[in-house]
Amino acid sequence: MRKILVVGAGQAGLQLALGLQSRGYEVTVMSQRTPDEIRHGRVTSTQVMFDRALQHERDAGLHCWEDKAPVIEGLGVSVAAADPATGTAPDFPARAVDWLGSLRGFAQSVDQRVKMAGWMELFAARGGQLVIHGAAVSDLDFFAGRYDLVLVAAGKGELVSMFARDGARSPYDRPQRALSVAYVHGLLPRTDAPDVEAVRCNLVPGVGELFVIPCLTVSGRCDILFWEGLPGGPLDVFQGVNDPGEHLSLVLELMERHVPWEYARAVRVELTDGQSTLAGRYAPTVRHPVGWLPGGGAALGVADVVVANDPVTGQGSNSASKCAACYLEAIVERGDLPFDEAWMRRTFDRYWAQARHVTRWTNTMLAPPPAHVRTLLGAGMRHQPVADRIANGFDDPADFEDFFYEPEAAERYLASVAGGAAPE
Numbered sequence: 193m194r195k196i197l198v199v200g201a202g203q204a205g206l207q208l209a210l211g212l213q214s215r216g217y218e219v220t221v222m223s224q225r226t227p228d229e230i231r232h233g234r235v236t237s238t239q240v241m242f243d244r245a246l247q248h249e250r251d252a253g254l255h256c257w258e259d260k261a262p263v264i265e266g267l268g269v270s271v272a273a274a275d276p277a278t279g280t281a282p283d284f285p286a287r288a289v290d291w292l293g294s295l296r297g298f299a300q301s302v303d304q305r306v307k308m309a310g311w312m313e314l315f316a317a318r319g320g321q322l323v324i325h326g327a328a329v330s331d332l333d334f335f336a337g338r339y340d341l342v343l344v345a346a347g348k349g350e351l352v353s354m355f356a357r358d359g360a361r362s363p364y365d366r367p368q369r370a371l372s373v374a375y376v377h378g379l380l381p382r383t384d385a386p387d388v389e390a391v392r393c394n395l396v397p398g399v400g401e402l403f404v405i406p407c408l409t410v411s412g413r414c415d416i417l418f419w420e421g422l423p424g425g426p427l428d429v430f431q432g433v434n435d436p437g438e439h440l441s442l443v444l445e446l447m448e449r450h451v452p453w454e455y456a457r458a459v460r461v462e463l464t465d466g467q468s469t470l471a472g473r474y475a476p477t478v479r480h481p482v483g484w485l486p487g488g489g490a491a492l493g494v495a496d497v498v499v500a501n502d503p504v505t506g507q508g509s510n511s512a513s514k515c516a517a518c519y520l521e522a523i524v525e526r527g528d529l530p531f532d533e534a535w536m537r538r539t540f541d542r543y544w545a546q547a548r549h550v551t552r553w554t555n556t557m558l559a560p561p562p563a564h565v566r567t568l569l570g571a572g573m574r575h576q577p578v579a580d581r582i583a584n585g586f587d588d589p590a591d592f593e594d595f596f597y598e599p600e601a602a603e604r605y606l607a608s609v610a611g612g613a614a615p616e
Contacts, residue, residue, distance in 0.1 A: 193218045194528070197339040199327050201230075202304070203239070204495035204512035205345030206311040211252050211520040213320050220321040220339070222331075223312065224346075231309035231410060234467040238373055238418045239304060239509035240264065240391055240405045242587035243297025248517040256310055257302045261408035264299040266390035267583035268292040268382075271569060272450065274397040285396070287453060291572040292385055293583025299391065301407040301416065303375070304509075329354060329485065336489030341523070341531040344483060345494035354483030355493045361551065367473035368502055368558045369400065369420040370428040374436075374443045375407065375468035379415040380457035391506070391586075394451045395569075397560075400427045401504060402451050414464045417443050420504055423473070426450075430471035439469040476502045476558070478551060481540030482533055492536045494519060499547045501554040506586060511550055518543045549590040556597065564599040568606070575609045 194217050198209045201223035213219045225233065241249075249255045271289035316322045325331070328350055336342055344351050382392070392404040400421035407416050421427020427446055433439050440463055447455040463469065479498045483491045495512040522539040529535070561569070572579035585592050595605035 194340045195338070196220070196341045196343065196523070197222065197335055198343045198345055198494075199332065199351065199491075200344065200346030200494070200497075201225075201308055201312055202345060202347070202495075202512065203307075203509045204516045205343070206308060206315065207249065207252065207254060207513060207516040208343065208345070208494065208520055209320065210254060210311060210315055210318075211516065212523065213315065213318055214252070215524060217523075219315075220323060221312070221315060222323045222325055222327045224324070224326040226324055227309040227312045230312070231305050232467070233305065235303065235305065235373060235375055235470050237304050237508065238403065238405060238416050238503055238506070240299055240301040240407075240506050241509050241513065242299045243295070244587050245510040245513035246297075246300060248513045251517075254311065256314075257306065257408055258300065261300040261302050262389045262406035262413055264295070264301070264389045264391055264406055266292045266294055266385070266388045267299075267586060268385075268390050268392045269569060269572060269579075269582065270392065270394045270451070270453065272394070272396045272399075278398070285450065285452075289569050289573060291579040292388065292390060293572065293576075293579035293581075295587065296584055297587065299587075301405050303407060303409040303414075305410055306408065327351060332491060333485045333487045333489065336485050336487060336491070342489070342491040343494050343519070344491045344497050347496035347500060351483075352479070352497055354485070354491065355479035355481070355498060358478045358480050361478035362476070363555055364476050364558070366475050367423060368476065369504060370423050370430065370473050371471060371503070372419040372421070372427070372430045372439070372443060373470040374417045374440050375409050375414050375464040376417060376440070376458070376461040377411070377414055377464055378461040379404070379417075380460075382457065392454065394454060396450045398422070399425055399450055402447065402454060403506065404454060405506075409464050409468070411464050415461075417447070417458070417461075418503075419443060419446060420502075433471065436463055436466055436469045439471070474500065476500060476551075476555065482536050490533055490536065492519075492531070492539065498540060499544070499551060501551055502558055504557050505550070505554045505589070507550045507554060507589065511547060514546055515543050518546070546590070549593065552597070553585070553589045553592050562599070564602040565596065568596065568602055571606055571609070575606075577609055578606070
């Protein structure tokens with residue numbers, strides 16, 4: 193029986209560990225925290241998973257909360273009207289763009305405190321070895337000779353330093369957004385579509401973005417209020433704010449100023465619990481997949497260890513799920529052959545064939561949108577197929593290659609829609 197060590201107990205690490213376990217591998221998972229510490233700790237993410245990523249969980253029998261989490265059937269985009277003189281949205285702006293696209297397959301968001309604690313307990317109940325220990329490089333050096341494969345799925349801390357930055361695939365060397373998260377109860381439905389659960393993407397030119405995500409948390413159904421602000425701009429005010437109540441007050445103040453249409457339904461919200469706020473920032477980075485240990489052993493980086501995109505396109509958990517499924521398939525196909533460096537690089541390349549689309553799209557959305565992208569977003573109000581196609585790009589980012597990046601391709605696509613031709 194082949195022995196595999198998975199370091200990290202997030203979406204990718206646990207999905208991969210449970211998948212390997214179900215196929216007869218002897219799997220050890222190392223986590224810094226116990227399931228109870230995760231369940232009762234601070235929120236860690238703003239996850240929303242779309243159909244293709246959710247299908248990987250269904251295939252593995254890990255869709256444990258599908259009948260409890262909100263069923264998200266739409267994705268809406270609103271763009272605040274910019275001041276022609278400054279190019280930025282004024283205080284109390286109107287909406288220049290507002291539409292709701294329909295998802296072909298539903299999306300869902302489950303607080304990772306709920307999911308990861310549950311998956312860890314499931315892994316242990318099935319006989320997996322769960323080690324509660326904050327792993328350092330020296331630990332992995334010790335374990336490397338005792339396992340057939342070491343997988344590093346812990347995207348923060350010392351272990352990430354094992355994996356060198358890939359400068360050719362990493363155009364940014366510093367954070368592009370200041371992030372702020374609050375999980376709340378009491379958000380009212382949108383009056384324009386009160387019966388549709390939807391992710392709402394609010395773009396404020398020159399300022400940042402607010403995302404509103406229906407979610408299942410430790411205390412039941414909730415909504416995530418997630419600000420992404422340009423560093424140094426009006427949204428970059430959360431550093432050093434440690435009081436959750438103060439954090440929420442700032443979130444709401446910024447909503448009232450920059451997205452009043454969302455603030456109107458948030459006037460009575462309250463935090464879901466005392467650990468439901470989060471703030472931070474990081475530089476989007478692609479890293480080389482093989483990490484070398486002092487003793488000469490190698491480890492394979494997983495998910496955001498090697499491809500860490502900004503969450504502006506909501507792809508973190510989706511990419512993690514897809515990476516876990518890709519790696520699982522490659523490991524099983526390898527049989528009894530060694531997991532050598534060449535295999536590790538090929539396995540990452542197999543994942544990168546999907547991940548490159550996410551990285552390109554995310555990096556594009558971090559920059560000021562060019563004229564043709566603004567035109568595409570505006571066309572979503574006039575043509576429902578355009579709104580639907582952009583919305584479903586969150587599920588399949590590869591589709592953006594055909595119409596989103598180049599002005600000529602966007603023009604051809606919009607002409608086909610306006611002319612009544614069926615869009616690709």
